[in-house]
Amino acid sequence: MTETIARPTGPDLMDPTLHCRPERVRELADDSEPIFWSEKWRAWFVTGYQESLTVLKDQRFSVKYNEHKRINTQHLDTEALALLREFYCGGMTQFTFSGGRSLLVMDGSEHSDYRRLVMRHFTSREAIKLTPRIHKIVDDLLSEWEGKEQVELMNGFAYKIPILLFGDILGIPEHLRKSFIDYSAFTESRAAKSQFATTEDMRKVAAQGPDFLKKIDTIIDEKSRCPADDMVSTLLAGKVNGDSVGKDTLRAMIYMLNTASQTTTTALIGNSVYQFLRFGIWTKLAQNLEIVPAAIEEVLRFDPPSSPYFGREVVDDIDFHGQRMKKGETVLIFVGAANRDPRQFPEPSVFREDRDPNRHLGFGSLGGSHFCLGAPFARQESLIAITELMKRYPRMSIVPEPERAKSFGFSKLNVKLG
Numbered sequence: 001m002t003e004t005i006a007r008p009t010g011p012d013l014m015d016p017t018l019h020c021r022p023e024r025v026r027e028l029a030d031d032s033e034p035i036f037w038s039e040k041w042r043a044w045f046v047t048g049y050q051e052s053l054t055v056l057k058d059q060r061f062s063v064k065y066n067e068h069k070r071i072n073t074q075h076l077d078t079e080a081l082a083l084l085r086e087f088y089c090g091g092m093t094q095f096t097f098s099g100g101r102s103l104l105v106m107d108g109s110e111h112s113d114y115r116r117l118v119m120r121h122f123t124s125r126e127a128i129k130l131t132p133r134i135h136k137i138v139d140d141l142l143s144e145w146e147g148k149e150q151v152e153l154m155n156g157f158a159y160k161i162p163i164l165l166f167g168d169i170l171g172i173p174e175h176l177r178k179s180f181i182d183y184s185a186f187t188e189s190r191a192a193k194s195q196f197a198t199t200e201d202m203r204k205v206a207a208q209g210p211d212f213l214k215k216i217d218t219i220i221d222e223k224s225r226c227p228a229d230d231m232v233s234t235l236l237a238g239k240v241n242g243d244s245v246g247k248d249t250l251r252a253m254i255y256m257l258n259t260a261s262q263t264t265t266t267a268l269i270g271n272s273v274y275q276f277l278r279f280g281i282w283t284k285l286a287q288n289l290e291i292v293p294a295a296i297e298e299v300l301r302f303d304p305p306s307s308p309y310f311g312r313e314v315v316d317d318i319d320f321h322g323q324r325m326k327k328g329e330t331v332l333i334f335v336g337a338a339n340r341d342p343r344q345f346p347e348p349s350v351f352r353e354d355r356d357p358n359r360h361l362g363f364g365s366l367g368g369s370h371f372c373l374g375a376p377f378a379r380q381e382s383l384i385a386i387t388e389l390m391k392r393y394p395r396m397s398i399v400p401e402p403e404r405a406k407s408f409g410f411s412k413l414n415v416k417l418g
Contacts (some may be wrong), residue, residue, distance in 0.1 A: 004068055005324055005391075007036070007037035007323065008035075008036040008037065008323070009032075009036055009037055009038070009039065010028070010029070010031070010032030010033065010034070010036035010038070010045060011019040011028040011031070011032065012040060012041075013025050013028065013029070013038075013039065013045055013047070013334055014038075014040075014041055014195060015336070016196060018308075019196065019264025019308075019404070019406075020305045020308075020404045020408065022302075022303065022304070022308070022335075022336025022337060022339070022340060023336075023340065023349055025047070025308075025334055025336055025337045026047070026192075026336070026337045026341075026348070026349070027342040028361060029047035029334070029337045030342075030363065032047070033320055034046065034047055034050075034051045034321070034341075035047075035048065035051050035320070035322075036322050037323075041330075041332075042329075042330065043329070043330035043331065043332050044067065044323070044325060044329060044330065044332065045332055045334060046331060046332065046333045046334065047334050047337035047338060047341070048338060048341055048343070049338045049339070049341035049343060049344035049345075049361070050343070050344070051338075052333045052334075052335070052338035052361060052365075053338075053361065053365050054320075054334065055312055055320075055333055056121065056272045056310065056320075056361070056364055056365035056370070057365050057367065057368045057369075059107070059108070059315070060314065060315050060316065060318050060320075061312035061313065061314060061315065061331055062107050062123040062312060062313045062314075062315050063104060063105055063106070063107055063111075063183055063311075063312060063313075064105065064107065064313045065311040065312050065313040065330055065331075066104050066311060067105045076197070076199070076202070077360030079171060079199055079200070079202075081198040083199070083202035083203055083205070083206040083303055084295050090386070094163070100246065100247075100248030100249040100250065100251050100252030100253070101249055101252055102249075102252040102253050102255070102256035102257075103115055103253065103256065103370075103373070104256060104328040104370070107369075108370055110240075111369060111370075112369065113240045113241065114240060114245075114249075114253070115369075115373065117234065117235065117238045117240065117245075118231055118234060118253070118257070118373070119233065119373070120234075121169055121230075121231045121234065122169075122373045122374055122376060122377065123376060124255075124376040126169075126376070126377075127377045127379070127380040128375040128380070130165065130168065130169075130377075130380075131167060131380065131384070133165065134161070134165060134380060134381055134384045135384055135388075137160070137161055137164045137165060137405070138161060138384055138385050138388050139215040139388070141156070141157050141160055141161065142157075142389075142392060143386060144156070145417065148417065149416060149417060150399060150414060150415065150416050150417065151270075151414070151415060151417065152296070152412060152413065152414050153270060153273060153413040153414070153415055154183075154266065154270050154411060154412055154413050155183040155412075157269070157385070158265075158266045158267075158269035158270045158273075158385070159183055159186060159266045160181065161265065161266075161269065161381050161385055162261050162262050162264075162265035162266060162377075162378075162381060163180060163181055163261075163262050164177070164181075165261075165377070165381060166257075166258060166261045166262070167180070168230070168375075169231055169261070170219070170230060170231050170254065170257070170258060171219070171223055171228055171230025171231060171232045171233055171370070172230055173219070173222050176215065176218060176219065179215060179217065180258075185208050186262060186266075187405065187411050188201065188205050188208070188405040189205050189259070190263060190406065191204075191205075191206065191404055191405070191406040191407065192204070192205035193407055194406040194407040194408050197406070201406075212255070212263060213251070216251050216254050216255060217251070219232055219254065220232065220236070220247070220250060220251075220254075223236055224236060231254075231257065232250075232254065235250055235253060235254075236250070237252075254255055257373070257374075258374075260373070260374060261370075261374050261377070263305075263407075263409075264305050264363075264372065264374060264378050265305075265377065265378045265381050265382060266305075266409065267305030267306070267373075267405075267408055267410070268296070268299065268300070268378055268382045268409075269381070269382050269385050269386065270305075270409050270410040270413050271299050271303045271409055271410070272295070272296055272299045272382060272390070273385055273386065273396075273413065273415070274303075274398065274402060274410065274413060275299050275302060275303055275351060276295065276299075276353075276386075276397045277396065277397060277415070278398070279351050281353055282390065282396060283392070283394055283395065284353075285353065285390060286390035286391070286394035287394070289387050289390065289391075291353055291354055292383060292386060292387055292390070293379075293383055293406050294353060294355065294356065294358070295353035296379065296382055296383060296386065297355070297358050297360065297362075298351060298352060298353055298355050298358060299358050299362075300362030300363065301339045301340075301360035301362060302339070302340075302351050302386060303346070303357070304335050304336060304339065304360075304361075304362040304408070305362065305378075305408065305409055306335060306362065306408060307335075307364075307407065307408060308334060308335065308336060308408065309332040309333055309334050309335065310333045310335060310364065311330060311331070311332055311333075312330075312331040312332075312333070313328060313329070313330060313331070314326060314327055314329045314330075315327065326380050326387075333361075333363050338361055339361055339362065341359050344359070345358075363375040363378075392417075393417045393418050394418070395418030396415050396416065396417055396418050397415065397416045397418060398413070398414070398415055398416075399414035399415060399416055402414070415417070
């Protein structure tokens with residue numbers, strides 16, 4: 001006889017009422033095991049810090065989950081699924097595009113080879129080297145606010161910093177850069193990737209596909225003729241196992257890196273401004289700018305600028321932290337809950353701008369193969385953006401009510417400049 005082991009169960013952490021509420025997710029998680037099974041979602045939910053850290057580093061868990069993302073698509077109707085496939089030109093998620101594969105669906109040596117190819121463009125040294133450029137972008141954007149008493153922070157500031165900077169990193173020709181600045185398309189795309197996406201969200205994002213693919217192909221064609229010291233040129237010249245990068249994979253890599261660079265930094269800037277103002281420490285930080293880097297790290301723990309969960313797939317039948325997991329099963333790591341695990345963080349529900357140590361999972365697992373490639377740039381851009389805001393507007397305040405995005409972060413955040 002085969003022994004049947006009862007799986008621990010717990011609350012529905014995918015409930016829409018928990019959207020952008022990591023503190024509530026943690027409260028619910030405290031009444032359950034750090035790993036439990038959700039029959040509704042047919043997935044393992046991981047909420048403990050150490051357990052999450054292990055999953056993110058353990059090769060027994062694969063990112064192949066991202067190729068189908070059952071959790072994000074199982075509620076969609078036939079039309080919505082068809083539209084999703086149409087946008088991704090035959091792919092199924094943001095991680096594949098036009099039939100190609102990006103880093104976020106690669107494991108093992110395949111992932112290491114492609115990551116190594118582009119890594120030099122995303123080091124801390126590169127972020128520091130581009131600091132003058134970041135300052136120029138921030139200064140130019142803030143100069144547009146002169147004479148204004150109230151502004152919308154996300155579209156007019158937080159979103160534009162990474163997209164303008166990534167033009168340099170990617171190598172987008174100057175005459176094409178303005179065509180990439182489209183906040184409506186950005187918010188529509190983010191909404192379509194959320195677990196709360198609707199058929200209407202899919203209709204909007206499907207209409208973007210052909211135009212975006214045309215932009216990517218124009219960049220590839222221009223860089224093929226005139227290579228430079230940028231990421232697209234590196235991909236075009238690079239080889240993996242002796243072979244050139246195929247065009248579909250090149251498209252997928254450009255799409256993924258462009259999207260990721262915008263979403264993470266945009267959300268981190270918005271979340272930081274909101275939390276600093278919400279907790280009444282904006283003026284204190286403005287008077288003590290040396291604390292700002294640690295305060296941003298606390299935002300990464302307290303209100304991560306990423307999806308509420310990271311998805312993985314079990315590679316083979318395994319016993320993991322006392323649970324028997326089967327090959328092919330889905331594992332969801334709830335980052336917000338893990339970042340508030342009281343076993344790792346003293347007083348986890350308290351926002352401490354000087355928390356130390358602070359080994360959060362806001363960018364994934366440091367040392368894990370899928371740790372956020374653009375983390376050095378997200379940190380540097382956010383630091384410069386926020387310190388310059390504080391220098392100019394030390395009495396800034398929130399205008400009710402901020403609008404949360406369907407995915408994560410904010411879509412609108414109005415502030416009075418003071």
